[in-house]
Amino acid sequence: MKARSRLYRIEGIVLSRRDQGEADRVVRMLTADGIVDLLAKGIRKPHSRKAGHLELFSRSQVLASRVKNSWDILSQAEALTVRRRLQEDFERATYARYIAELIIRFFEGETDVQLYNFVDQVFAHLEEVAEPMRFVRWVEPRLLTLAGFRPTWDMCVGEREDALCEAELHPQPSDRRPYGIDPAHGGALCPNCFKAHREMRAVQQLSPSALSWLQAFQRREYEDVRQYDFPSQTAVELSHVMEHYIVYHLEWRPSILTLMQELGRRE
Numbered sequence: 001m002k003a004r005s006r007l008y009r010i011e012g013i014v015l016s017r018r019d020q021g022e023a024d025r026v027v028r029m030l031t032a033d034g035i036v037d038l039l040a041k042g043i044r045k046p047h048s049r050k051a052g053h054l055e056l057f058s059r060s061q062v063l064a065s066r067v068k069n070s071w072d073i074l075s076q077a078e079a080l081t082v083r084r085r086l087q088e089d090f091e092r093a094t095y096a097r098y099i100a101e102l103i104i105r106f107f108e109g110e111t112d113v114q115l116y117n118f119v120d121q122v123f124a125h126l127e128e129v130a131e132p133m134r135f136v137r138w139v140e141p142r143l144l145t146l147a148g149f150r151p152t153w154d155m156c157v158g159e160r161e162d163a164l165c166e167a168e169l170h171p172q173p174s175d176r177r178p179y180g181i182d183p184a185h186g187g188a189l190c191p192n193c194f195k196a197h198r199e200m201r202a203v204q205q206l207s208p209s210a211l212s213w214l215q216a217f218q219r220r221e222y223e224d225v226r227q228y229d230f231p232s233q234t235a236v237e238l239s240h241v242m243e244h245y246i247v248y249h250l251e252w253r254p255s256i257l258t259l260m261q262e263l264g265r266r267e
């Protein structure tokens with residue numbers, strides 16, 4: 001019986017790849033209309049014409065054919081943009097892999113043009129920015145928002161005595177009492193709510209400096225936040241805070257986080 005096949009052309013960004021069989025590879029691509037897995041046959045053979053067009057994080061135009069009950073087969077690929085630095089620079093490659101993992105886990109099949117264009121710009125900037133880790137902190141709240149998990153950092157998400165607190169949060173360096181983070185309620189806690197809820201499983205302490213940086217990353221353009229001195233202590237705290245927040249919502253810990261924490265300690 002002949003498999004029904006139909007040719008189609010799509011543009012996508014390569015999020016991950018894994019080897020299949022002896023010479024093939026399954027390429028996972030983000031498109032404006034979903035995340036697709038395509039089988040690139042013979043791509044690991046020397047002189048494969050497809051190989052250079054399907055590098056990680058590159059944006060490519062591909063021709064594929066639908067296959068019933070299997071991966072669609074990718075027959076041609078043409079790279080539109082190759083992100084060389086995201087392959088060759090270890091630190092940038094690590095952050096790019098992290099962003100790709102978040103996209104795969106958070107969006108699965110539900111993507112759109114807005115997400116697609118955003119991810120394309122994120123990978124473009126990740127090649128250029130002076131401080132990739134700081135840039136990733138700016139990217140995270142935007143991805144969370146697109147995924148429907150927009151964190152609330154401006155207002156307390158706590159509840160006390162059966163009423164929502166909703167206190168406006170204006171962290172100051174002179175604040176004596178810590179704030180909190182509560183991923184279950186989707187944001188930050190004022191010092192009073194943190195004190196009341198600190199025994200709860202997902203609640204963690206948050207310094208005033210970390211909270212004001214979370215607010216800045218969410219509200220401001222990257223051009224703006226990159227100009228301020230980003231204390232290394234706050235950077236380390238934020239990498240743990242965002243890991244906690246994201247892992248809570250994904251219910252899964254991206255393996256790349258271990259490597260990122262190591263990078264964070266080295267910086």
Ligand SMILES: [Zn+2]
Pocket residue numbers: 156157158159165166167189190191192193194
């Ligand atoms: Zn509160």
